[in-house]
Amino acid sequence: MMVPYYVNTTWSASEGPERRSENVTERGNSGQAPGDEGSALADVEVALLGLLCVRPMTGYEIRHHFDRALAPWWDTPRTQIYPKLRELEARRLIEHEYIIQESKPNKRLYSPTPAGRAQLQDWLKGAIVWPALRHHMMMRLFLGHLLPAGELGELLADYRDRTAEWADRLREIEDKFSASLAGPYRDTVFFELLSLRNLIALADHEVSGAERALQAMAQARRTGQSDSRQRAGQLLDIIRALPG
Numbered sequence: 001m002m003v004p005y006y007v008n009t010t011w012s013a014s015e016g017p018e019r020r021s022e023n024v025t026e027r028g029n030s031g032q033a034p035g036d037e038g039s040a041l042a043d044v045e046v047a048l049l050g051l052l053c054v055r056p057m058t059g060y061e062i063r064h065h066f067d068r069a070l071a072p073w074w075d076t077p078r079t080q081i082y083p084k085l086r087e088l089e090a091r092r093l094i095e096h097e098y099i100i101q102e103s104k105p106n107k108r109l110y111s112p113t114p115a116g117r118a119q120l121q122d123w124l125k126g127a128i129v130w131p132a133l134r135h136h137m138m139m140r141l142f143l144g145h146l147l148p149a150g151e152l153g154e155l156l157a158d159y160r161d162r163t164a165e166w167a168d169r170l171r172e173i174e175d176k177f178s179a180s181l182a183g184p185y186r187d188t189v190f191f192e193l194l195s196l197r198n199l200i201a202l203a204d205h206e207v208s209g210a211e212r213a214l215q216a217m218a219q220a221r222r223t224g225q226s227d228s229r230q231r232a233g234q235l236l237d238i239i240r241a242l243p244g
Contacts, residue, residue: 041123044076044084045093049112049120052094054188056111059085069192073199085110093119137206141213149221153214160210167203170196212242 041049047070051062063081088094093116096108112120137159144152174196180189216238223234 041119044080045088046123047074047076048084048088049116052110052112053117056109058107058109137210149217153217156210156214160207163203164207167200167207170200170203216242
Protein backbone atom coordinates (compact mmCIF):
# COMPACT_ATOMS: atom_id res chain seq x y z
CA MET A 1 0.00 0.00 0.00
CA MET A 2 1.33 3.43 -0.91
CA VAL A 3 1.66 5.67 2.14
CA PRO A 4 1.95 9.46 2.47
CA TYR A 5 5.39 10.87 1.69
CA TYR A 6 6.00 11.97 5.25
CA VAL A 7 5.89 8.41 6.61
CA ASN A 8 9.24 7.44 5.11
CA THR A 9 11.08 10.76 4.85
CA THR A 10 12.61 13.31 7.19
CA TRP A 11 12.18 17.05 6.80
CA SER A 12 14.10 19.82 8.53
CA ALA A 13 11.84 22.28 10.31
CA SER A 14 14.63 24.79 11.04
CA GLU A 15 14.61 26.24 8.44
CA GLY A 16 0.50 36.46 -0.12
CA PRO A 17 -1.94 38.57 0.32
CA GLU A 18 -5.09 37.85 2.27
CA ARG A 19 -8.04 36.88 0.10
CA ARG A 20 -11.36 38.42 1.09
CA SER A 21 -14.75 37.38 -0.22
CA GLU A 22 -18.32 37.94 0.82
CA ASN A 23 -18.90 34.21 0.46
CA VAL A 24 -16.18 32.98 2.84
CA THR A 25 -15.63 33.36 6.56
CA GLU A 26 -12.81 35.67 7.59
CA ARG A 27 -10.46 34.06 10.11
CA GLY A 28 -7.49 35.27 12.08
CA ASN A 29 -4.16 33.54 12.70
CA SER A 30 -5.75 31.26 15.29
CA GLY A 31 -8.14 29.88 12.68
CA GLN A 32 -11.11 31.13 14.69
CA ALA A 33 -13.99 32.94 13.07
CA PRO A 34 -15.05 36.21 14.74
CA GLY A 35 -17.90 35.55 17.14
CA ASP A 36 -17.34 31.78 17.01
CA GLU A 37 -14.43 31.32 19.44
CA GLY A 38 -16.20 28.57 21.35
CA SER A 39 -16.30 26.05 18.52
CA ALA A 40 -13.66 27.18 16.02
CA LEU A 41 -10.44 25.23 15.59
CA ALA A 42 -7.03 26.38 16.79
CA ASP A 43 -4.02 25.88 14.52
CA VAL A 44 -2.82 22.72 16.24
CA GLU A 45 -6.35 21.27 16.12
CA VAL A 46 -6.50 21.82 12.35
CA ALA A 47 -3.24 19.88 12.00
CA LEU A 48 -4.39 17.02 14.24
CA LEU A 49 -7.74 16.59 12.53
CA GLY A 50 -6.12 16.88 9.12
CA LEU A 51 -3.61 14.12 9.84
CA LEU A 52 -6.31 11.87 11.29
CA CYS A 53 -8.40 12.36 8.15
CA VAL A 54 -5.55 10.73 6.20
CA ARG A 55 -5.78 7.62 8.38
CA PRO A 56 -6.26 6.68 12.04
CA MET A 57 -3.09 7.16 14.09
CA THR A 58 -1.70 6.79 17.57
CA GLY A 59 -0.48 9.83 19.46
CA TYR A 60 3.11 8.86 18.69
CA GLU A 61 2.37 8.53 14.97
CA ILE A 62 0.62 11.90 14.93
CA ARG A 63 3.63 13.65 16.47
CA HIS A 64 6.03 11.75 14.21
CA HIS A 65 4.13 12.64 11.03
CA PHE A 66 3.53 16.21 12.18
CA ASP A 67 7.28 16.74 12.55
CA ARG A 68 8.00 15.21 9.16
CA ALA A 69 5.21 16.68 7.05
CA LEU A 70 3.74 19.81 8.61
CA ALA A 71 6.47 21.36 10.74
CA PRO A 72 8.23 23.23 7.89
CA TRP A 73 5.13 25.33 7.18
CA TRP A 74 2.63 24.85 10.04
CA ASP A 75 4.53 25.81 13.16
CA THR A 76 2.62 25.01 16.35
CA PRO A 77 3.99 23.78 19.70
CA ARG A 78 4.38 20.00 19.63
CA THR A 79 3.85 19.97 23.41
CA GLN A 80 0.17 20.71 22.74
CA ILE A 81 -0.45 17.53 20.78
CA TYR A 82 -1.36 15.14 23.62
CA PRO A 83 -3.38 17.69 25.65
CA LYS A 84 -5.21 18.67 22.46
CA LEU A 85 -6.02 15.05 21.66
CA ARG A 86 -7.71 14.73 25.06
CA GLU A 87 -9.53 18.02 24.52
CA LEU A 88 -10.71 17.09 21.02
CA GLU A 89 -11.99 13.80 22.35
CA ALA A 90 -13.83 15.56 25.17
CA ARG A 91 -15.46 17.78 22.54
CA ARG A 92 -16.35 14.62 20.58
CA LEU A 93 -14.39 15.72 17.54
CA ILE A 94 -12.21 12.62 17.65
CA GLU A 95 -12.55 9.17 19.19
CA HIS A 96 -10.15 6.35 19.93
CA GLU A 97 -10.06 2.59 19.73
CA TYR A 98 -8.09 0.89 22.48
CA ILE A 99 -6.02 -1.84 20.90
CA ILE A 100 -4.59 -4.63 23.04
CA GLN A 101 -1.32 -6.08 21.74
CA GLU A 102 0.37 -9.19 23.06
CA SER A 103 4.00 -8.45 22.25
CA LYS A 104 3.82 -4.64 22.33
CA PRO A 105 2.33 -2.02 24.66
CA ASN A 106 -1.38 -1.42 24.17
CA LYS A 107 -2.24 1.68 22.17
CA ARG A 108 -4.98 4.18 21.44
CA LEU A 109 -5.79 4.62 17.76
CA TYR A 110 -7.42 8.00 17.13
CA SER A 111 -9.78 8.89 14.29
CA PRO A 112 -12.05 11.87 13.57
CA THR A 113 -15.76 11.73 14.30
CA PRO A 114 -18.29 13.06 11.76
CA ALA A 115 -18.47 16.22 13.87
CA GLY A 116 -14.69 16.56 13.72
CA ARG A 117 -14.66 16.16 9.96
CA ALA A 118 -17.41 18.77 9.68
CA GLN A 119 -15.45 21.24 11.83
CA LEU A 120 -12.36 20.71 9.70
CA GLN A 121 -14.40 21.22 6.52
CA ASP A 122 -15.73 24.47 7.97
CA TRP A 123 -12.19 25.68 8.66
CA LEU A 124 -10.98 24.66 5.19
CA LYS A 125 -13.76 26.73 3.58
CA GLY A 126 -12.63 29.88 5.39
CA ALA A 127 -10.64 32.67 3.74
CA ILE A 128 -6.95 32.00 3.10
CA VAL A 129 -5.04 34.67 5.03
CA TRP A 130 -1.48 35.95 4.72
CA PRO A 131 0.78 33.72 6.86
CA ALA A 132 2.17 34.97 10.16
CA LEU A 133 5.85 35.63 9.49
CA ARG A 134 9.01 35.88 11.56
CA HIS A 135 11.49 36.10 8.70
CA HIS A 136 15.12 36.09 9.82
CA MET A 137 16.64 37.03 6.46
CA MET A 138 14.25 39.98 6.13
CA MET A 139 15.25 41.24 9.58
CA ARG A 140 18.94 40.99 8.63
CA LEU A 141 18.23 43.01 5.50
CA PHE A 142 16.13 45.58 7.37
CA LEU A 143 18.95 46.07 9.91
CA GLY A 144 21.74 45.46 7.43
CA HIS A 145 23.35 48.85 8.12
CA LEU A 146 24.22 47.63 11.63
CA LEU A 147 26.46 44.82 10.35
CA PRO A 148 29.73 45.00 8.42
CA ALA A 149 28.98 44.34 4.75
CA GLY A 150 31.28 41.33 4.67
CA GLU A 151 29.64 39.70 7.68
CA LEU A 152 26.13 40.26 6.35
CA GLY A 153 27.22 38.84 3.00
CA GLU A 154 28.54 35.69 4.69
CA LEU A 155 25.25 35.24 6.55
CA LEU A 156 23.22 35.64 3.37
CA ALA A 157 25.44 33.28 1.40
CA ASP A 158 25.21 30.66 4.15
CA TYR A 159 21.41 30.96 4.25
CA ARG A 160 21.23 30.73 0.45
CA ASP A 161 23.38 27.61 0.35
CA ARG A 162 21.60 25.83 3.21
CA THR A 163 18.19 26.60 1.74
CA ALA A 164 19.30 25.41 -1.70
CA GLU A 165 20.44 22.11 -0.16
CA TRP A 166 17.08 21.76 1.60
CA ALA A 167 15.23 22.43 -1.66
CA ASP A 168 17.27 19.69 -3.32
CA ARG A 169 16.30 17.23 -0.55
CA LEU A 170 12.66 18.17 -1.02
CA ARG A 171 12.96 17.45 -4.74
CA GLU A 172 14.37 14.01 -3.93
CA ILE A 173 11.37 13.38 -1.67
CA GLU A 174 9.04 14.54 -4.42
CA ASP A 175 10.66 12.21 -6.96
CA LYS A 176 10.34 9.19 -4.65
CA PHE A 177 6.80 9.96 -3.57
CA SER A 178 5.50 10.59 -7.09
CA ALA A 179 5.23 6.82 -7.60
CA SER A 180 2.44 6.83 -5.01
CA LEU A 181 0.16 8.44 -7.60
CA ALA A 182 -0.23 4.94 -9.03
CA GLY A 183 -1.60 3.66 -5.72
CA PRO A 184 -5.12 3.58 -4.28
CA TYR A 185 -4.89 7.02 -2.64
CA ARG A 186 -3.96 9.02 -5.73
CA ASP A 187 -6.28 11.94 -4.93
CA THR A 188 -4.74 12.37 -1.47
CA VAL A 189 -1.26 11.95 -2.90
CA PHE A 190 -1.93 14.56 -5.60
CA PHE A 191 -2.72 17.28 -3.06
CA GLU A 192 0.17 16.26 -0.81
CA LEU A 193 2.47 16.59 -3.82
CA LEU A 194 0.87 19.95 -4.60
CA SER A 195 1.71 21.23 -1.11
CA LEU A 196 5.22 19.84 -1.41
CA ARG A 197 5.72 21.53 -4.78
CA ASN A 198 4.65 24.84 -3.26
CA LEU A 199 7.11 24.36 -0.41
CA ILE A 200 9.89 23.76 -2.96
CA ALA A 201 8.87 26.95 -4.77
CA LEU A 202 9.06 28.88 -1.49
CA ALA A 203 12.54 27.51 -0.82
CA ASP A 204 13.65 28.43 -4.34
CA HIS A 205 12.27 31.93 -3.82
CA GLU A 206 14.33 32.30 -0.65
CA VAL A 207 17.45 31.17 -2.50
CA SER A 208 16.93 33.67 -5.32
CA GLY A 209 16.04 36.41 -2.82
CA ALA A 210 19.28 35.94 -0.90
CA GLU A 211 21.25 35.91 -4.16
CA ARG A 212 19.56 39.12 -5.34
CA ALA A 213 20.37 40.79 -2.02
CA LEU A 214 24.03 39.78 -2.35
CA GLN A 215 24.21 41.16 -5.87
CA ALA A 216 22.51 44.42 -4.84
CA MET A 217 24.94 44.85 -1.94
CA ALA A 218 27.88 44.30 -4.26
CA GLN A 219 26.54 46.91 -6.68
CA ALA A 220 25.92 49.35 -3.81
CA ARG A 221 29.52 49.04 -2.65
CA ARG A 222 30.72 50.08 -6.10
CA THR A 223 28.87 53.40 -5.75
CA GLY A 224 30.88 54.36 -2.69
CA GLN A 225 33.08 56.92 -4.47
CA SER A 226 30.18 58.90 -5.93
CA ASP A 227 28.98 62.20 -4.49
CA SER A 228 25.94 62.12 -2.20
CA ARG A 229 23.31 63.09 -4.79
CA GLN A 230 24.70 60.84 -7.49
CA ARG A 231 24.99 57.89 -5.09
CA ALA A 232 21.38 58.31 -3.96
CA GLY A 233 20.25 57.97 -7.58
CA GLN A 234 22.49 54.97 -8.14
CA LEU A 235 21.19 53.20 -5.03
CA LEU A 236 17.61 53.87 -6.10
CA ASP A 237 18.36 52.39 -9.53
CA ILE A 238 19.75 49.25 -7.86
CA ILE A 239 16.58 48.80 -5.82
CA ARG A 240 14.28 49.48 -8.79
CA ALA A 241 16.16 46.94 -10.92
CA LEU A 242 15.31 44.14 -8.49
CA PRO A 243 12.35 41.91 -9.48
CA GLY A 244 9.26 42.97 -7.59
